[in-house]
Amino acid sequence: MSVKNRMSGNEAVANAIRQINPDVIAAFPITPSTEIPQYVSSFKADGLIDTEFIAVESEHSAMSACIGASAAGVRAMTATSSAGMALMYELLYVAASDRLPIVLAAVNRALTGPININADHSDSMGARDAGWIQLYSENAQEAYDNMLMAHRIAEHPDVMLPIMICQDGFITSHAIENILLEDDGPVKKFVGEYKPHKYLLNTEEALAVGPYSVSPFVIEMKRAEHEAMKNAKQVILDVSADFAKTFGRSYGFFEEYRMEDAEVGVLLMSSAAGTAKDAVDKLRERGVKAGLVKLRAFRPFPNDELAEALKGLKALAIMDRSDGFSATGGPLNAEVRAALYGKADTKITGYIYGLGGRDIRVEDFEDIFGELADMLTGTELPYCRYRGVRE
Amino acid sequence: MIEIRWHGRGGQGAKTAALLLADAAFETGLYVQGFPEYGPERMGAPITAYNRLNEAPIRVHSNIYEPDMVVVVDETLLKSVDVTAGLKPGGKLLVNSRRQPAEVLADFPDFGGEIYVIDAADISIRTIGRNLPNTPLLSAAVKLTGILKEADFFTNMEKAFAEKFASKPEVISGNLNALKDAWTAAIRINE
Incomplete structure (x- = not known):
């Protein structure tokens, strides 16, 4: 059942994360996304989630930890903004080319300089060629809904690409607005369990993730990544249709x-x-x-x-x-x-x-x-x- | 749609007051927005916060330029900020001040709407023990909007404070008393 509530975009995304209960979150605080890991660490301390929360020393490490966790075979998430995303830049490409369905809560903020904490899209637009799926949200409701769909899109076997769910810093991240929250049970059922097809900790099938690749292989891997991004189109539509059937709110491209x-x-x-x-x-x-x-x-x-x-x-x-x-x-x-x-x-x-x-x-x-x-x-x-x- | 603009300084709780006002209005079934506009993130810097309250969903995401009501949390801002800018001619201005009504009135020779003064510092020091003007101002502002009956407001806020101050429940009763004292404390100083 949908329950009427009111909260900021950051709190809405944090509540989606609570309901998803991912295996690993690695994050470093940066305005205006800081509240997301802050809420999540409270959920963890209150025993509402059993996520492994890794407080890293930089965004480079946050994405590196997510890559390690995702490659090992679990759900990994992070949140960032602006210079934080810029510091992840190298790893954004690694996550995408290693085909790791990491979910990133992006709270859009201007990239320096002059140094500024407010909204624009220069951070995620700078990452537009990194191989990540990007969905943008008008308000707290859409940020919440997009987050509930993120894992299903990213983890689909035809896709296996990381995804960032974007919303505007302060304008929606820090604004209290009306929102419909869904009950935990239906959300958990909708998101489902993650069953990776191939993963590092599978002792039955040895696997290397992210090794050096010579010229005879690189373009084939990029071609496969290209195909995965094309496949993401149908998957976005399918997951959105199922979301509309389950929760009553419709989304497309x-x-x-x-x-x-x-x-x-x-x-x-x-x-x-x-x-x-x-x-x-x-x-x-x-x-x-x-x-x-x-x-x-x-x-x-x-x-x-x-x-x-x-x-x-x-x-x-x-x-x-x-x-x-x-x-x-x-x-x-x-x-x-x-x-x-x-x-x-x-x-x-x-x-x-x-x-x-x-x-x-x-x-x-x-x-x-x-x-x-x-x-x-x-x-x-x-x-x-x-x-x-x-x- | 009712649009409210708050003027305060970082650390005085203008943002928190706007968020609590949104909470209180939400409880009545209204659609709400409560959001801050940050300049530099530091104590004492001027900040603005906003509320929109409406019977239909609110889509607009801009700041508020023609408010129905303005709340001045810190009157030292009057020297540097044009707090009545865009305030509707029949709108309401609520000023936190310890000065005599005539002195406050003299600051707004051109504003034709209703001007109210409240000594939020006095109420806050008596009830909470510190100068935290936002709680009394919240109460006075809610009364001026007319969105909530007195008893419903106090019941809703008791619930909101229980959540907000879960880790320091000893401050709840002081804040509730501040709300109650402030409900009738804003005095209109012009005709």
Whole structure:
């Protein structure tokens, strides 16, 4: 049964972890994800979980410990943000290429510098090529729900890849909001037991994990990893469908909001999507055919599905909460444009917004929709520009 | 939707008050948000906290720029922060102060809404034994929103304090007394 509650995004994720009761958690504190291991260590001290909690001395070690635990054949989790994820960087690739279904609770925070503790997506976007599945969450409910699905997606035999569940630092991680929590029993049944196909501690079948590999083998392993990420698409849909059947909340690769007959739309991820939905409703009241697509799965990237959802738009704004410093625009801008290439004559403009926690308001989205309307009457808008910056 | 903005300094409990207000409103069946806006993480730095209370689910995730109510936890902020910025013309301003009403009123010559003053320091020192103004301010703020009846509020908060102070139950009764004393202590100082 769903129980009405109210809590922060961090507490919601910590409660998911309590219900999952993973075998190992290795973590090092960093704002704004610190509360997650803090709650988990309280659960451990209170006897609510029997997880092995490893208090390591750095994030490099946190991910290393997760890799060791996962390779040994158990469920391993961690949580981090910003510079913590950057310090894991080398190990993120090791986890993915060793095909270890580690689950990481990512609380998105700007990467230094200038040093800043607030939300943007530069940390997980920096890790976008590491071979991790990435799901992004609009609010505490989605962070909780995505966490409940994480293990099933990552551990599926066709996938066996690590996964990070992302939410926006402070904006949702530290905000108390209403949430529906599921009872422990149904959650445990949904998540199920982890039965690794191959693992280091299996004395019946000797195995090496992560040895040096010579050129005649590396590209074959990368090809297999590529296939696993492709397979993750169907698994995400299947696990999400089972989640909807079990708990009543539906998820896909992305959410389409008032897109049926939309002519102007925005594409974005995470907490700002809620703010943008309020703007869409306001514009609809004024007769503007506005819509929104909120991307949940950035890795794997739902290329064809996204193109199908967006191709009916006459004008589209792609909104990046990280720069990428390509000198042309953020990573979402590049990948969504590529998805639409040759499939639509939608006019597209890009925005970089919200860096270092810069607020974005309903009024900002109303302005952006206004700019899209201008595009329809012939105004040329740049490939990408900053929104909400003082210049 | 009721939107509230809290102005305090790091360590004074403005964030905790906002979170407790969200808790109290949740108990009435409302949809709630309670969230802080951090600047530098240090004691004494100005911080802002926010509440949204609504009968329908809340999707917006921005800060609050046009609040219905503003609570000033520390009046030394009045020199550096424009606390009434965006406050709705008919809105409510609650100031924690030990000064005479006329002096406080003189700080807000341009604000046309309702101005209330409470000596949260006095209540807090008498009931809790230390200057922790957020508990009395929480009580006064809840009363001004009108979301909860007195008795329901105290019952809900007794439960919330039992959870929050599970490791130091000796402070629960002082905090409850602070809430009770503060319920009628905010005085409107303008017409």
